[in-house]
Amino acid sequence: MSEKLTIGKLAGATGTKVETIRYYEQIGLLPAPERSAGNYRTYEGAHLRRLSFIRRARDLGFSIDQVRELMGLADRRDQSCIAVDVVANQHRDAIRRKIADLTALAGELDALIDSCSRNTVADCRIIEALAPSA
Amino acid sequence: MSEKLTIGKLAGATGTKVETIRYYEQIGLLPAPERSAGNYRTYEGAHLRRLSFIRRARDLGFSIDQVRELMGLADRRDQSCIAVDVVANQHRDAIRRKIADLTALAGELDALIDSCSRNTVADCRIIEALAPSA
DNA sequence: CTTGACCCTCTAGCGACTAGAGGGTGCATA
DNA sequence: TATGCACCCTCTAGTCGCTAGAGGGTCAAG
Structure with missing residues (x-):
């Protein structure tokens, strides 16, 4: 063995x-x-x-x-394995929430990137969007 | 002021x-x-x-x-703000990859959780799925 | 008997903060 | 004027889940 x-x-x-x-x-x-x-x-x-x-x-x-x-x-x-079920469910829910968060983020980034007209930094929409509305 | x-x-x-x-x-x-x-x-x-x-x-x-x-x-x-665009794009791609990974994970967890028949731990499918195929 | 792959312990580092100890400052109120 | 309280300071260590490195010891093959 x-x-x-x-x-x-x-x-x-x-x-x-x-x-x-x-x-x-x-x-x-x-x-x-x-x-x-x-x-x-x-x-x-x-x-x-x-x-x-x-x-x-x-x-x-x-x-x-x-x-x-x-x-x-x-x-x-x-x-009973209900407790096991609970742990697994909590974890799945946390992952689903994380996916939702990241999806929203990716959407924001998409909008940001689409707006880039590849000019000089001075009128870069990405930098603008990051900076405060000042 | x-x-x-x-x-x-x-x-x-x-x-x-x-x-x-x-x-x-x-x-x-x-x-x-x-x-x-x-x-x-x-x-x-x-x-x-x-x-x-x-x-x-x-x-x-x-x-x-x-x-x-x-x-x-x-x-x-x-x-030029092309470099800014590059950074933003890299980040968005990384996020998209993370979303894909998490989605796959959530799918696996769904399958796991669906199989739970809420019996005793001895025949809990979740524990079984986690344990080696032994 | 030496080489090289493996093993050991211990410590510090990663990213991005967060928490706590132990103290000083500044302002309002009694 | 004294006192209380909110705020500020520095410094250190902790979080999570490892990973990397230094400085050594062990073991089997050639």
């Missing part, structure tokens, strides 16, 4: 950087593994699963605190 | 926090103003205009470095 992994192997297997793994251990997101005689971290299957979960959730944009919460919930397997 | 402003007044007039103004001065984005006898910063019209420009650009999502660049360009009034 290829049970034991060095930090480099774990990094490769999960698409995480070595430094990031050590960081996750430092902030208590990933449990500290055993050490080898030469003081190397030796990871096992459980770590691999845990880190994969973290990666996936992070890729979906969950914050570290949300990941922590999700993992805490995931470990209480007999409880 | 109400020419002179304390930092608090300037903050109020531009919708900026006092700390942020001091921070902008520290990083050289806003020039250091004169000081009063009691060592208070005393701002004038030019500062107000400068800070308003900064705020507006920041609200539109330009980075501090981009703001610096835009202000540098704005000061060379006889030059």
Whole structure:
């Protein structure tokens, strides 16, 4: 069984950087593994699963605190998963709000850019629009 | 003429926090103003205009470095404003990319959330989807 | 036995602020 | 005149999620 992994192997297997793994251990997101005689971290299957979960959730944009919460919930397997649903919904809503904000912004920038007549800066509409109405 | 402003007044007039103004001065984005006898910063019209420009650009999502660049360009009034157009375009494109990324993310989260049948965590599809395929 | 890839700890840096400690100033009111 | 209070000052450290670097130790291959 290829049970034991060095930090480099774990990094490769999960698409995480070595430094990031050590960081996750430092902030208590990933449990500290055993050490080898030469003081190397030796990871096992459980770590691999845990880190994969973290990666996936992070890729979906969950914050570290949300990941922590999700993992805490995931470990209480007999409880209702409504709490999980709540976290996911909050996150989706936050993303939707961010999309709306950015869309509005892009619209403003579009208007700004369309107005550029590529003259001198002195009568540049973009600069004008940024400056106060003075 | 109400020419002179304390930092608090300037903050109020531009919708900026006092700390942020001091921070902008520290990083050289806003020039250091004169000081009063009691060592208070005393701002004038030019500062107000400068800070308003900064705020507006920041609200539109330009980075501090981009703001610096835009202000540098704005000061060379006889030059072509094509460079301004370029900065604005780069920024708009970056925002559009971010919107696309977030939209994809929101879609994934939607699928995840729709699958939640509100059972126990043991067979929660959200947790399942986050965990490795193991 | 040396080379080179990997691992270790510790510290500082990124962007753009924000918060707090510990103090000084300026003005109105009792 | 004293006092209270809002405002100002500097300096330092914290936020988030890593990332980079210095200065070393370990391990396996050739």
